[in-house]
Amino acid sequence: MGVMCRRTKEEIQQLIENLPKEPEGLILMQKPGDFHGVLDWEVTKGRMISFPIFDNTNCEIFHTRFSPGTIINWHSHGELSDEIIICLSGSLNVIFDTGQEFILKESNYMIIEKKINHMAIISDKPTEIIAMTIPKENGG
Numbered sequence: 191m192g193v194m195c196r197r198t199k200e201e202i203q204q205l206i207e208n209l210p211k212e213p214e215g216l217i218l219m220q221k222p223g224d225f226h227g228v229l230d231w232e233v234t235k236g237r238m239i240s241f242p243i244f245d246n247t248n249c250e251i252f253h254t255r256f257s258p259g260t261i262i263n264w265h266s267h268g269e270l271s272d273e274i275i276i277c278l279s280g281s282l283n284v285i286f287d288t289g290q291e292f293i294l295k296e297s298n299y300m301i302i303e304k305k306i307n308h309m310a311i312i313s314d315k316p317t318e319i320i321a322m323t324i325p326k327e328n329g330g
Contacts, residue, residue: 232262232263232265233262234261234262235259235260235261236256236257236258236259236261236312237256238254238255238256238260238262239255240252240253240254240255241253246326247326248324248325248326249325249326250322250323250327251321251322252320252321252322253318253319253320254318254320254321256282256312256317256318256319257312257316258280258313258315258316258317259312259313260311261309261311261312262311263309264287264309265307266306266307266308267302267304267305267306267323267327268304269304269305270304270327271304271323271326271327272301272302272303272323273302273322273323274300274302274321274324275294275299275300275302275319275320275321275322276298276321277294277295277296277298277299277317277318277319278296278297278318278319278320279315279318280296280313280315280316280317281294281295281296281312281313281315281317282294282311282312282319284308284309285308285310286306286307287307
């Protein structure tokens with residue numbers, strides 16, 4: 191069983207304060223009909239910009255910004271990868287195919303276990319998250 195570490199909003203902000211606003215390369219611009227890399231993260235409404243901030247066989251971490259009202263279609267993170275989502279600003283509603291729904295607000299986080307089908311709806315405010323898959327989804 192893993193140990194959970196909960197960071198404060200200030201600690202999270204300090205960790206990401208030096209991230210470039212729009213780094214050269216490594217940017218994945220999304221619009222309806224596009225997919226997030228090799229994953230079926232289909233944006234069915236709105237826009238998102240996502241770029242990796244850590245890439246290793248054991249873990250990958252993305253910093254992602256969403257426009258208000260963005261909808262990410264149903265997807266899962268495969269047979270091996272758990273996903274951890276940390277909401278940095280704004281909020282998002284994460285919906286599971288079981289009918290469960292969770293609202294993540296600023297400084298909240300959740301763990302989505304492997305194989306779990308889910309989607310997300312972004313609030314009426316711009317929203318930023320950090321998303322980690324452990325281990326790396328495509329196995330590196």
